[in-house]
Amino acid sequence: MTTYPFDAPDQPDLPIAGSQHRYPVLRIFCIGRNYAAHAAEMGNAVDTVAPFFFTKSAHALLQSGDVMAYPQGTQDLHHEIELVVAIGASVGLENPPADEVEIFGYAVGLDMTRRDLQAAAKDGRKPWDAAKDFEQSAIIGPITPAIDCLLDAARIRLDVNGAVRQDAPLADMIHDVTRIVAHLSGLYHLRAGDLIMTGTPAGVAAVVRGDVLTGSIDGLETVTTTIG
Template identity: 45%
Template sequence: MIYTFPPAPSAAVPIEGSEALFPVRRIWCVGRNYAEHALEMGGDPDREPPFFFGKPADAIVPTGGELPYPLATQDLHHEVELAVGLRSGGSGLSVEQAGAAVFGCAVALDMTRRDLQSEAKRLARPWDMGKAFDRSCPIGAFRPCPGAPPTKGAIRLTINGEVRQSGDLHALIWPIADTLAALSQLVELAAGDVILTGTPAGVGPVRRGDQLRAECDAAPALEVRYA
């Protein structure tokens, strides 16, 4: 095959205990999937069905590290989330089929240019520039858990050693397998898809020079520093 110019390298994420890499196909995120976070963002955790938005695969920053502060924002926010990577897919999946499609788990950051997102909401415009910008998805290594997504486990984020977000996966409004099944009613899932499953309460600003550490019982830790 002849290309007009060399294609960009595919995004990939390390796998804990392996030299192999997990190739990233697409990134999907579910919004407001913890009750307390839904409330702090003005949602209704008792009635709201899951809703989704996307990030480009090249928003992935494997294993974090030092990052430049993003362009065009004065209000960058952190959102720590458990990410699941799929080993198979399909459309119209049952909850059982969706759970069986999981390859493993990683901890990730859904970084958000909150000022751009808020302005888009105010004007009833798409969120893309608030969510889908360059390096907006730092992610740690995947820990394999084939066919068995976790249903509980602590998740937290510290900034400069201070806890900012803390929760447990059992508090997800839509558990992981249910979330995947719901998403499969809208798009056909496939191996390599990465799904961020929601953030607990406590989202807030990140300043230049901040050191972020994301932890989850189900996955290796992730550290990011904004230069």
Template identity: 45%
Template sequence: MFTVPTPTVAIAGSADRFPVRRIFCVGQNYADHTREMGGDPDRQPPFFFSKPADAVVDTDAELPHPPQTHDLHHEVELVIALHSGGSDIAVADALRHVFGHGVGIDLTRRDLQAAAKAAGRPWDMAKGFDASAPVGPLTRGGPPAAAGIALTIDGEPRQSGNIDQMIWSVAEVIATLSGLVTLAPGDLVFTGTPAGVGPIRPGQEVRGTLDGAAPITVRFRP
């Protein structure tokens, strides 16, 4: 027989690590990004997609450029880690399930996503590929109501926003998601990205930051 290791995320200030069960992602949760992607920013119910748990990548990793894409994009996001879960969680109770928070990068093969959209097909291979979810060390506790979030490539600013600009709050996201699936300890939730998404080229260094949390930095091999 063989054993399959459990993917984990670092915890700031601790030798312990957070075991990852599943990764859920919210699409178009910032009005400016929604417009950027050609959508309507009016407050519609959030939609979700997922990534495999072993897509997580620690900070300071060196990554190969993903195969089958000529348009790899960055999307910096607030990430929420859950220590408990359930179904049909009330908004008022949602933050009680949060273990910690951090900053992550939703890597996207944009050309594959565009082709899937045009054909009415799922996005799985555009979003859920190997090493597509870099996540920085988690800070224990829920996120602040407002905090700057940003991304640079080779030190040049590409994305900048504040998590208070989210259309759906963290509590609302958790509550809505729990009405679709039963949430559980170990679940991660990527909560959406501000405007400014764009391409990553081989050889570049990508750094995501969130005020009050440890950064995430990954480098792509030339």
């Protein structure tokens, strides 16, 4: 029996819609600049050749419905609503065809961002880790099994205090899910437990303490949090 000098952290996981099982989270990959309008509002060029990505720790996960504590070290916390892909089996192939990409399900997520730290990192040509990968920065709703999902005509939307902040068709993504998974599987051995946050549409903005965020995608469970 393995022993540790302190209590090991709990395994991060997410609920599965319609099931008593939970989905154990291994890694979180995040696609950036995947909607042209969002890239433009941030003053960035669009890369149509390959997805741009960064990562978050699985321990950055916050359950939908829980309060997000306003994070330390920032005065400019932004919301980014995203479609989340949950991998269901090992891929490990370079550019696999669509029928070989095994996806467990989909969810709605919030990629919370310390925008002021991100801007400083960009100005200094430094990594974004402190801006993106911090406690409670990946807020994700229940996973809906892929067999129950029909997302071809779905829209993605975020309301803050009941007012629409972000709203766009998922079809606006520059790199679709198949292309994203194919690209990442050429760099990593994707495994069950890996999540991919697929980028955010235009309309990102700051939130403050007391704001209530509700994100939705047609056919999926909503994600919600209150900034505490």
